[in-house]
Amino acid sequence: MLNSYFADMHIHIGRDIYNKPVKITASKNLTLTNILIEASRRKGIDMVGIIDCHSPAVQEEILQLIHKEEAFELQDGGIRFENVTLILGSEIEVYDEFCKGPIHVLCYFPTLHNIHVFSKWLAGKMKNITLSSQRYYGSAKELQYKVKELEGLFIPAHVFTPFKSLYGKGVTESLTEVFDADLIDGIELGLSSDTKMADQIEELHRYTFLTNSDSHSLAKIGREYQQIKMVEPSFQEFNYALHGVDGRKISTNFGMNPKLGKYYTTVCQQCMKSVDFLTVECPYCESKKIVNGVFDRIQQLRSTKESSPKRPPYTYQVPLEYLPGLGPKTFETLLDHFSTEMNIIHYVSGEKLMKLIPEKIAKMILDMRNGVLGIEAGGGGKYGRVKMYKK
Ligand SMILES: [Zn+2]
Numbered sequence: 609m610l611n612s613y614f615a616d617m618h619i620h621i622g623r624d625i626y627n628k629p630v631k632i633t634a635s636k637n638l639t640l641t642n643i644l645i646e647a648s649r650r651k652g653i654d655m656v657g658i659i660d661c662h663s664p665a666v667q668e669e670i671l672q673l674i675h676k677e678e679a680f681e682l683q684d685g686g687i688r689f690e691n692v693t694l695i696l697g698s699e700i701e702v703y704d705e706f707c708k709g710p711i712h713v714l715c716y717f718p719t720l721h722n723i724h725v726f727s728k729w730l731a732g733k734m735k736n737i738t739l740s741s742q743r744y745y746g747s748a749k750e751l752q753y754k755v756k757e758l759e760g761l762f763i764p765a766h767v768f769t770p771f772k773s774l775y776g777k778g779v780t781e782s783l784t785e786v787f788d789a790d791l792i793d794g795i796e797l798g799l800s801s802d803t804k805m806a807d808q809i810e811e812l813h814r815y816t817f818l819t820n821s822d823s824h825s826l827a828k829i830g831r832e833y834q835q836i837k838m839v840e841p842s843f844q845e846f847n848y849a850l851h852g853v854d855g856r857k858i859s860t861n862f863g864m865n866p867k868l869g870k871y872y873t874t875v876c877q878q879c880m881k882s883v884d885f886l887t888v889e890c891p892y893c894e895s896k897k898i899v900n901g902v903f904d905r906i907q908q909l910r911s912t913k914e915s916s917p918k919r920p921p922y923t924y925q926v927p928l929e930y931l932p933g934l935g936p937k938t939f940e941t942l943l944d945h946f947s948t949e950m951n952i953i954h955y956v957s958g959e960k961l962m963k964l965i966p967e968k969i970a971k972m973i974l975d976m977r978n979g980v981l982g983i984e985a986g987g988g989g990k991y992g993r994v995k996m997y998k999k
Pocket residue numbers: 699712741765766772
């Protein structure tokens with residue numbers, strides 16, 4: 609079996625390129641093809657989920673790649689482009705009569721045909737099918753049944769973020785208020801939580817946890833990702849890994865320290881000071897714009913103190929661009945020598961790094977590999993930060 613790196617992108621390409629072109633650099637638009645090139649050639653990621661694939665323009669771009677023989681559909685599902693397999697996905701906002709607030713969910717499909725059928729069905733239940741993460745007018749369970757009918761995977765997205773998520777605002781205390789628990793294939797943790805935090809909620813023990821990047825730019829591809837034990841990077845193997853079939857599994861989750869996430873602590877959005885969970889009015893500036901932190905929300909939901917299930921290790925990491933002092937020039941130098949970011953993060957020896965870049969930056973990369981970087985916590989929509997190394 610192989611060790612493959614999987615990163616779900618959440619790149620909102622439907623919104624960003626096809627309606628309002630966004631230049632990433634002088635030569636790079638945020639298109640599906642550019643994402644695949646970046647993932648394959650520079651990131652060194654083996655499998656990437658893109659959640660705009662319900663959009664007809666995105667499907668057209670994939671068909672073009674296949675037509676030009678630059679990509680092809682795999683027997684076991686997924687689209688292979690160079691060294692990366694694209695997993696066809698769609699992020700959808702559910703808000704039915706049982707939801708207390710909007711919930712984002714991820715739906716993945718094995719083939720272009722299946723996601724095309726899904727899009728046609730969705731078009732009747734959405735105002736604008738060409739955009740990402742749009743509100744769907746129908747029930748959560750009906751959506752689950754449709755995804756299963758089309759042999760898809762159903763995964764609640766970034767489940768603790770305070771605004772549009774399952775536990776953020778969607779339910780009072782249990783996912784069964786909204787979903788059929790048997791038709792969930794995995795749980796996406798989101799940037800402000802990790803395995804240990806999420807396992808305090810007992811109803812999550814039966815599910816595999818995913819650490820996905822929720823990236824909205826090329827540089828952030830693989831902001832979070834996982835290493836998966838599988839026979840080859842394909843949709844079917846991904847499905848097997850989520851359900852632990854015959855030795856397939858997620859072998860390590862790589863995620864940012866939750867303190868780096870935007871919503872770890874409860875913060876007043878007006879003055880950005882930390883306040884107590886469930887504060888109504890800020891004691892410092894009297895603002896009512898309080899954003900509850902993920903840490904506090906999990907404390908409120910926690911149902912269990914011990915007996916967590918056996919989980920893969922969770923290693924704290926950030927993409928190289930997050931390391932203070934590691935600018936674009938250093939990054940390009942590293943890529944020139946060691947080809948991909950995954951290679952630099954995981955495999956290149958300290959000795960080789962130190963020959964090429966300043967020692968304190970090399971040390972940061974090695975500390976990150978071991979999950980021991982220093983962090984300043986984020987909150988209220990402001991990201992935390994990696995602390996600068998003195999020497
Ligand atoms: Zn989302």
